[in-house]
Amino acid sequence: MENVTIMDHPLIKHKISRLRDETTGTNEFRALVEEIAMLMGYEALSDLPTEEVEVKTPIETCKTPVIAGRKLAVVPILRAGLGMVSGITALVPTAKIGHIGLYRDEVTHEPHEYYCKLPDPISERLIVVTDPMLATGGSGVEAVDFIKQHGGKNIKFLCIIAAPEGVKRFHETHPDVQLYVGCLDRELNKDAYICPGLGDAGDRIFGTK
Ligand SMILES: O=P(O)(O)OC[C@H]1O[C@H](OP(=O)(O)OP(=O)(O)O)[C@H](O)[C@@H]1O
Numbered sequence: 001m002e003n004v005t006i007m008d009h010p011l012i013k014h015k016i017s018r019l020r021d022e023t024t025g026t027n028e029f030r031a032l033v034e035e036i037a038m039l040m041g042y043e044a045l046s047d048l049p050t051e052e053v054e055v056k057t058p059i060e061t062c063k064t065p066v067i068a069g070r071k072l073a074v075v076p077i078l079r080a081g082l083g084m085v086s087g088i089t090a091l092v093p094t095a096k097i098g099h100i101g102l103y104r105d106e107v108t109h110e111p112h113e114y115y116c117k118l119p120d121p122i123s124e125r126l127i128v129v130t131d132p133m134l135a136t137g138g139s140g141v142e143a144v145d146f147i148k149q150h151g152g153k154n155i156k157f158l159c160i161i162a163a164p165e166g167v168k169r170f171h172e173t174h175p176d177v178q179l180y181v182g183c184l185d186r187e188l189n190k191d192a193y194i195c196p197g198l199g200d201a202g203d204r205i206f207g208t209k
């Protein structure tokens with residue numbers, strides 16, 4: 001599928017396996033989510049444009065590349081997406097941060113919006129949306145709908161674990177958005193949880209039940 005990248009790096013694989021383990025506690029879980037986001041961000045930002053600037057080293061003056069004009073916005077889907085933000089801002093500290101609050105109804109599994117605040121104007125920025133889980137795809141699709149309604153055009157979506165159903169729905173709805181997936185899991189269960197997955201990402205990051 002064009003615009004869908006499944007990560008294939010042993011460090012990401014190892015860290016995702018640690019995330020899955022039900023005995024992994026909140027501290028380690030949070031650190032792992034941040035590290036995986038950084039590794040995935042490194043890959044997702046590999047096409048950032050650069051421009052040459054002049055720098056004087058202790059030896060001589062040279063032309064050397066720096067990240068060019070394009071500004072970055074990181075937009076986590078609350079709550080769980082928050083856990084990935086620091087991994088991206090470690091790479092690009094000047095990034096602005098927007099927030100989209102969505103929760104999934106436990107019965108219908110439909111996403112409900114409760115908050116949206118994006119850097120303005122969003123249209124000029126490269127937007128990296130973060131959410132560890134892409135299950136039915138409903139939350140991811142709705143978040144990107146909001147961003148596009150606000151004028152966002154250049155969007156990448158980073159999720160750590162996805163179900164095939166979610167990838168299909170997301171890609172069919174937003175084929176222009178580059179989707180990066182840490183690991184593609186088997187399927188959804190009847191409660192729309194990802195199998196084998198890691199359980200409820202938000203609860204595991206924030207230590208709630
Ligand atoms: O693809 P979907 O079927 O929409 O499911 C994925 C969504 O579910 C989780 O959020 P949740 O509703 O648990 O909110 P939380 O982050 O506040 O826990 C997860 O972080 C995604 O946002």
Ligand SMILES: O=c1cc[nH]c(=O)[nH]1
Pocket residue numbers: 080133135192193194195197198199200201202
């Ligand atoms: O498996 C899942 C599905 C949705 N949200 C989660 O946190 N985990």
Ligand SMILES: [Mg+2]
Pocket residue numbers: 080200201202203
């Ligand atoms: Mg949750």
